[in-house]
Amino acid sequence: MKTWQRKDLLGMKDLSAEEILFLLDSAKAFKQIGERKIKKVPTLRGKTVINLFVEPSTRTRTSFELSAIRLSADVININASASSLVKGETLKDTALNLQALNADIIVIRHSAGGAPHFLAKFLKASVINAGDGAHEHPTQALLDAFTIREKKGRIEGLNVTILGDILYSRVARSDLWMLTKLGANVTLAGPATLVPREFEKFGCRVTHDIDEAIRDADVINLLRIQHERQRKSAFPSIGEYTALYGLNKERFARIKPDAMIMHPGPINRGVEIDSDIADSDRSVILQQVTNGLAVRMAVLYLCSGGQKVES
Amino acid sequence: MNTVLIMDATTIDRALTRMAHEIVERNADQESPALVGIRTHGVPLAQRLARKLQEILKREVPTGELDISLHRDDLELRGAMPRVGTSDIPFDVTGHTIVLVDDVLFTGRSTRAAMDAVTELGRPLRIQLAALVDRGHRELPVRADFVGKNVPTARNERVRVRLIEVDGQDEVVLEKP
Numbered sequence: 098m099k100t101w102q103r104k105d106l107l108g109m110k111d112l113s114a115e116e117i118l119f120l121l122d123s124a125k126a127f128k129q130i131g132e133r134k135i136k137k138v139p140t141l142r143g144k145t146v147i148n149l150f151v152e153p154s155t156r157t158r159t160s161f162e163l164s165a166i167r168l169s170a171d172v173i174n175i176n177a178s179a180s181s182l183v184k185g186e187t188l189k190d191t192a193l194n195l196q197a198l199n200a201d202i203i204v205i206r207h208s209a210g211g212a213p214h215f216l217a218k219f220l221k222a223s224v225i226n227a228g229d230g231a232h233e234h235p236t237q238a239l240l241d242a243f244t245i246r247e248k249k250g251r252i253e254g255l256n257v258t259i260l261g262d263i264l265y266s267r268v269a270r271s272d273l274w275m276l277t278k279l280g281a282n283v284t285l286a287g288p289a290t291l292v293p294r295e296f297e298k299f300g301c302r303v304t305h306d307i308d309e310a311i312r313d314a315d316v317i318n319l320l321r322i323q324h325e326r327q328r329k330s331a332f333p334s335i336g337e338y339t340a341l342y343g344l345n346k347e348r349f350a351r352i353k354p355d356a357m358i359m360h361p362g363p364i365n366r367g368v369e370i371d372s373d374i375a376d377s378d379r380s381v382i383l384q385q386v387t388n389g390l391a392v393r394m395a396v397l398y399l400c401s402g403g404q405k406v407e408s
Numbered sequence: 409m410n411t412v413l414i415m416d417a418t419t420i421d422r423a424l425t426r427m428a429h430e431i432v433e434r435n436a437d438q439e440s441p442a443l444v445g446i447r448t449h450g451v452p453l454a455q456r457l458a459r460k461l462q463e464i465l466k467r468e469v470p471t472g473e474l475d476i477s478l479h480r481d482d483l484e485l486r487g488a489m490p491r492v493g494t495s496d497i498p499f500d501v502t503g504h505t506i507v508l509v510d511d512v513l514f515t516g517r518s519t520r521a522a523m524d525a526v527t528e529l530g531r532p533l534r535i536q537l538a539a540l541v542d543r544g545h546r547e548l549p550v551r552a553d554f555v556g557k558n559v560p561t562a563r564n565e566r567v568r569v570r571l572i573e574v575d576g577q578d579e580v581v582l583e584k585p
Contacts, residue, residue: 099490099491100488100489100490100491101488101489101490101491102488119491122491123491123492125494126475126477126478126492126493126494126495127492129494129495130478133528133529134529134530135528135529137528138478138479138528139478139479139524140478140479140483141483395492398478398489398492399489401483401489402483402488402489403488403489404488
């Protein structure tokens with residue numbers, strides 16, 4: 098693959114392994130920019146990026162905002178609580194209004210799965226999915242893959258265990274679809290109420306035995322319990338979840354000595370991850386945040402020059 | 409398509425040897441200039457020039473590689489995006505004489521992009537330009553300090569530089585449509 102063709106980044110499900118690797122390779126150049134004294138390139142000068150965050154987010158929004166700034170784009174943030182969406186305007190009308198302001202790229206976070214795909218159908222502007230419901234979070238998956246490649250040098254053949262609230266996690270889905278395409282052996286683990294067997298049809302392994310799930314893992318990706326998405330409690334108490342599924346020191350002592358610990362954040366210390374483990378040199382949680390900038394810069398850059406692709 | 413051989417392995421090597429001597433002569437007041445090759449073909453040319461400079465000066469010559477994709481001015485004109493490469497400049501450009509090395513000097517737009525990319529890394533003492541071939545048709549006020557060969561061309565002709573490190577052979581050809 099010599100060139101990137103897409104104008105939108107909607108999810109990992111539509112991308113080929115080749116496209117994913119193209120994005121990851123491009124992101125290396127953008128990581129360098131963040132390490133320089135002058136952390137800015139003129140590439141997207143004159144382009145307008147609008148962060149349309151209909152669901153609250155701090156880290157992803159900040160990361161996209163900073164990525165756009167470092168590419169010299171003009172960037173505006175719109176938060177749901179301060180927008181006309183609360184006055185009854187539809188998402189479509191809001192998006193068309195933003196396009197009428199000559200926005201070139203719309204980065205959208207929405208609580209409904211499929212919202213970015215819906216916008217991409219009628220907008221001329223690029224649409225980047227910054228998380229849609231429990232569906233996809235493609236740039237999080239990309240930064241995960243970038244971090245794994247940086248540490249392990251490859252993804253193919255690695256045992257990756259994603260542990261926790263799989264059912265309500267868009268990160269889990271994007272990671273799963275991406276990692277299986279790249280040849281990793283993915284295991285999903287957690288309480289049966291949050292890790293249904295149905296996920297096996299996506300080509301991964303499902304287990305409810307955490308000790309077995311982490312024993313041979315090269316990468317352990319811990320997920321936060323998405324309280325905001327759970328309509329009824331999927332387990333009796335936080336304390337019980339921590340005892341049965343949290344990564345505590347005892348379990349940590351039994352994992353592979355070179356296993357890396359990941360977490361998309363925000364972390365709940367003492368719940369899904371022991372506080373000392375989160376701060377240990379095996380944890381790459383903060384490297385993930387740094388790499389998020391590199392992959393988001395790559396996505397904004399590549400999609401700004403692409404064309405609409407019928408999905 | 410009609411192709412004319414402009415330089416072969418021997419003439420390319422002679423041109424680079426002469427350019428190396430010119431670089432030394434021009435920068436006699438300097439401890440040592442640093443070479444920065446513009447990807448892709450400028451990189452092996454910079455490495456070859458560096459080896460020749462090291463022979464003449466009897467000391468190490470800092471050499472780097474520059475990717476200018478993010479500084480190009482034709483983002484709007486392309487329908488698809490090429491891969492972005494990394495830059496590798498393992499020295500501080502501030503205070504150095506930087507000799508940018510490119511294979512062909514044409515419109516001058518790559519040189520402009522390279523100058524912007526280098527100055528984002530620091531403040532060089534000065535920037536000079538070495539090109540194996542200058543084919544004219546400048547669109548910006550840019551000129552080369554060191555030229556391997558001046559080749560008069562028509563706008564619609566193409567100059568192809570092939571180098572052993574990238575293409576398996578050394579030659580420069582002019583392709584006429």
